[in-house]
Amino acid sequence: MTVGLVGRDATTAAFFDGAAAGQFLIRRCSPAGHASRPQVRQCSTCGSTELRWVPASGGARLVSWAVVPGRRGGEDDAPGPSIVVVVGELDEGPWWWSQIVGADPGSLAEGQRLRIGFEGAEGGEVVPVFEVA
Amino acid sequence: MPANLDRRPVIAGLGMTELGQVYGRSAASFAAEAVRLAVADAGCTLGDVDGLLTSNGSSGGVGLGLQRDLDLHDLKLLSEMHGYGSTAGAMVQVASMAVQAGMAEMVACVFADAPLRPGRSAGDVYSGPRAGTGRAERRIPTGWGGLLAATGVSGANTLYALAARRHMLRYGTTTEDFGAIAVAQRAWAATNPLAQMREPLTLADHQASRWIVEPFHLLDCCLVSNGGIAVIVTSEARARSLAQPPVHVLGWAQSHPGRLFDRDENFGLVTGAAQSGPAALGMAGVTLAEVDVAELYDCYTYTVLVSLEDYGFCEKGEGGAFVSGGALGPDGKLKCNTGGGQLSSYYMWGMTPLSEAVIQVRGQGGARQADPHDVVLVSGNGGILDHHATLVLGTGPP
Ligand SMILES: [Zn+2]
Numbered sequence: 001m002t003v004g005l006v007g008r009d010a011t012t013a014a015f016f017d018g019a020a021a022g023q024f025l026i027r028r029c030s031p032a033g034h035a036s037r038p039q040v041r042q043c044s045t046c047g048s049t050e051l052r053w054v055p056a057s058g059g060a061r062l063v064s065w066a067v068v069p070g071r072r073g074g075e076d077d078a079p080g081p082s083i084v085v086v087v088g089e090l091d092e093g094p095w096w097w098s099q100i101v102g103a104d105p106g107s108l109a110e111g112q113r114l115r116i117g118f119e120g121a122e123g124g125e126v127v128p129v130f131e132v133a
Numbered sequence: 134m135p136a137n138l139d140r141r142p143v144i145a146g147l148g149m150t151e152l153g154q155v156y157g158r159s160a161a162s163f164a165a166e167a168v169r170l171a172v173a174d175a176g177c178t179l180g181d182v183d184g185l186l187t188s189n190g191s192s193g194g195v196g197l198g199l200q201r202d203l204d205l206h207d208l209k210l211l212s213e214m215h216g217y218g219s220t221a222g223a224m225v226q227v228a229s230m231a232v233q234a235g236m237a238e239m240v241a242c243v244f245a246d247a248p249l250r251p252g253r254s255a256g257d258v259y260s261g262p263r264a265g266t267g268r269a270e271r272r273i274p275t276g277w278g279g280l281l282a283a284t285g286v287s288g289a290n291t292l293y294a295l296a297a298r299r300h301m302l303r304y305g306t307t308t309e310d311f312g313a314i315a316v317a318q319r320a321w322a323a324t325n326p327l328a329q330m331r332e333p334l335t336l337a338d339h340q341a342s343r344w345i346v347e348p349f350h351l352l353d354c355c356l357v358s359n360g361g362i363a364v365i366v367t368s369e370a371r372a373r374s375l376a377q378p379p380v381h382v383l384g385w386a387q388s389h390p391g392r393l394f395d396r397d398e399n400f401g402l403v404t405g406a407a408q409s410g411p412a413a414l415g416m417a418g419v420t421l422a423e424v425d426v427a428e429l430y431d432c433y434t435y436t437v438l439v440s441l442e443d444y445g446f447c448e449k450g451e452g453g454a455f456v457s458g459g460a461l462g463p464d465g466k467l468k469c470n471t472g473g474g475q476l477s478s479y480y481m482w483g484m485t486p487l488s489e490a491v492i493q494v495r496g497q498g499g500a501r502q503a504d505p506h507d508v509v510l511v512s513g514n515g516g517i518l519d520h521h522a523t524l525v526l527g528t529g530p531p
Contacts, residue, residue, distance in 0.1 A: 003283050003284055004282065004283040004284075004285075005273045005274070006279040006280050006282070007274070007279070009275040011276065011277070012276060012277060012280060036395075037395070039277045044393045044395055064295045064298045064299040064302065064401060065298060066291055066295045066298055066346050066347060066348070067346065067347035068285055068291055069343075069344050069346070069347075083285045085284075085285045085286050085291055085295065085346075087295055087299075087400075089396060093395050093396040094394065095394040095395060095398060097281055097284075097286040097295075098281070098284040098286060099284045099285040099286070110302040110303075119284075124273060124283065127283050129284060
């Protein structure tokens with residue numbers, strides 16, 4: 001299992017509905033169509049509180065990454081698998097933070113093309129991850 | 134500068150409890166002891182204290198109740214403040230303004246924390262929940278934080294590692310550069326009786342230490358400590374009849390970037406010190422070249438490096454060359470983190486650089502005393518590069 005469990009609440013429900021349908025939803029303001037991160041409560045550019053959920057293209061570029069070693073703690077005290085956490089800049093502008101799956105951290109480079117993928121964990125919501133494009 | 138020179142703010146007392154792996158005591162108990170020690174250090178009594186500012190670490194438990202614990206009556210200023218690692222500096226700023234304005238005469242500012250327990254690793258205190266470890270059945274997390282944590286994005290180590298990597302990618306900063314900071318600060322710590330880690334450290338030791346979150350080795354990361362530290366802020370006039378050499382609060386500023394995390398975001402590259410530094414120096418009426426000692430917040434080696442750039446001790450992007458060229462350490466040209474900092478000495482958030490700065494301005498640093506020590510810069514950094522507080526302290530008004 002690469003991702004952990006997360007449940008929905010009022011502020012994240014629409015986002016998780018999108019993820020379950022294979023879409024990464026961001027916010028766009030109604031007045032001007034500026035793109036903002038999913039978490040915002042007002043448009044990052046103009047401050048409008050009239051926000052719509054819209055699907056992002058899913059394309060991104062790599063901004064930064066970090067390798068989190070697997071923790072010990074299983075029955076045989078063996079370390080779990082490492083994960084690689086990245087910051088990606090969506091093609092629409094907003095940053096998103098998630099783990100990248102299926103990538104060798106030694107091969108990563110700043111600006112590298114990424115795409116959003118989705119992973120689900122039994123009993124939790126589907127969550128966005130990054131993949132090498 | 135205020136019109137009434139007698140009301141210029143001065144740090145007149147410093148109280149430090151035993152720090153480190155000190156078990157069996159609450160943060161509130163450390164906080165009360167730190168205030169008692171600070172009052173005694175200043176040469177006054179708890180009855181003289183008419184202002185109290187408190188701040189918590191990760192364990193909580195330090196708040197308005199401290200007034201009752203210390204039997205402080207008729208306070209004219211009482212508040213709990215919170216800006217993570219910037220809080221200590223921010224408390225001194227608020228206390229200074231209260232003293233200047235005549236609102237209070239003697240303000241105690243205290244931080245205490247007790248996150249360490251026997252058998253609990255330091256890493257567990259700050260690493261946050263971890264994706265994929267569904268050991269015991271817990272309530273499923275929700276919210277945006279829960280979503281990020283589910284994909285492994287949580288904990289200060291991971292978030293600062295992402296910031297540090299960005300600096301490395303943009304400017305060519307290396308893990309050896311970070312190591313130079315760890316080595317330099319350990320050399321200072323070797324001469325500090327308060328330091329938890331005093332055995333010599335080499336760059337090879339740094340490189341061989343395990344990854345916490347790559348690009349951070351273990352020796353890039355601060356300690357975790359139990360304990361408490363307090364300072365007493367009073368007026369220049371009142372300080373004349375007290376016990377310690379006055380530590381003048383010459384300038385101060387804060388910066389809270391409020392990042393958008395969108396295209397052109399400078400996360401990892403620039404911190405709030407770039408704004409709070411020049412502003413605080415300007416208020417103090419001194420230039421960076423007049424700073425004798427710099428006490429910089431060092432939750433990680435990287436934080437020191439980026440702060441050195443932002444304050445202007447070197448050009449942006451040249452922090453790596455600056456520190457690896459031997460600028461730091463007891464023999465370096467910049468006296469920086471002279472007590473060993475949070476990497477090697479003790480982890481009391483913003484009180485670590487502040488307490489060492491007070492010791493240095495007073496000239497009480499013993500074997501590690503810097504000379505000259507007329508102007509000391511203190512940097513506090515909180516959150517994930519979210520909050521910055523700068524103080525300029527000195528032996529006298531300029
Ligand atoms: Zn807008």
